[in-house]
């Protein structure tokens with residue numbers, strides 16, 4: 001799997017640097033080409049001689065190397081690679097990366113990098129837990145840097161243990177393999193724009209109260225993530241959920257059905273739309289501007305107005321995406337109700353699921369769905385929501401051609 005992959009390893013100055021020698025060996029065994037930059041403090045822990053012998057390549061360390069005949073400068077080093085692995089990444093190195101400091105060859109190369117970066121932190125557990133390090137690591141994650149570890153266990157310091165250890169060499173190798181497995185996946189939706197809705201909507205009654213439903217957003221978010229993995233540009237319009245925004249997806253946060261419709265219209269044009277949100281069908285007819293006070297024995301009446309149907313609006317819109325997929329959340333007569341929704345809403349496919357409490361679908365991780373189209377019904381086995389998402393995205397890719 002790693003045959004021919006060009007990996008640049010940056011070894012920082014930590015006691016765990018010796019473990020990275022094993023990583024180099026294992027990556028080489030798997031066919032990778034490994035080049036190494038040692039930070040200045042990294043050289044205190046492993047020698048260029050050892051690293052060079054293991055990698056079979058010249059080891060770099062100095063920003064200005066007078067002995068270098070050709071200019072293999074920091075730009076070339078970090079451009080000419082498929083992956084940069086920073087291990088061990090000390091608190092200091094992480095801080096320099098997070099702040100764009102280019103004070104030696106290793107950090108200048110990281111700043112000039114075009115390749116994806118994986119960081120393997122290694123430090124004392126107090127240093128890892130420190131808010132400054134957490135802030136820096138969070139910044140790197142937000143910049144798209146991936147992490148392997150740190151792991152939990154004993155520290156180099158006597159009697160200290162916690163989270164901060166470098167992950168074991170084979171875990172790092174497995175993480176690198178997983179990275180390439182994902183990166184090398186075919187990208188059938190490259191160049192496509194996919195629009196996804198997810199989560200519930202909430203409809204206010206007064207400034208502190210609202211009505212909503214039990215949608216967790218797990219299925220819609222999984223679809224957005226699957227579309228991104230398939231290479232699409234993804235806009236996810238999500239109601240309030242407690243799960244994180246999927247990586248690599250442009251997430252628009254909304255609350256009400258009308259806000260969701262607005263965000264969906266603004267996201268057009270799209271090649272395909274998957275409407276997985278559990279949109280509230282109604283909203284309170286009047287939203288009180290002040291909190292409604294309790295009057296004993298006199299509960300306020302609630303009357304409702306119908307919300308716009310986002311799927312039906314999109315299904316009949318002049319800017320209708322080529323493929324429109326809706327969901328049908330049913331507790332009875334799943335197939336008949338879903339067939340009606342297919343016709344009424346102008347969808348190409350309806351993903352029908354049984355959301356009765358006994359099914360465990362709402363909030364759960366698994367889903368059992370049937371896919372309705374003009375061509376008929378396809379029943380899928382019970383799958384994880386991620387698997388449903390992958391299959392649905394494969395269907396979108398096939399249909400788009």
Ligand code: CTP
Nearest residue numbers: 275276277279281308309310311326327328329
């Ligand atoms: N939907 C929508 N806008 C609404 C209501 C529903 O876009 N106001 C979409 C959902 O995102 C889903 C599909 O329509 O893709 C079906 O949602 P569902 O709640 O199952 O159907 P409803 O049309 O609300 O019908 P009912 O509640 O009677 O089952």
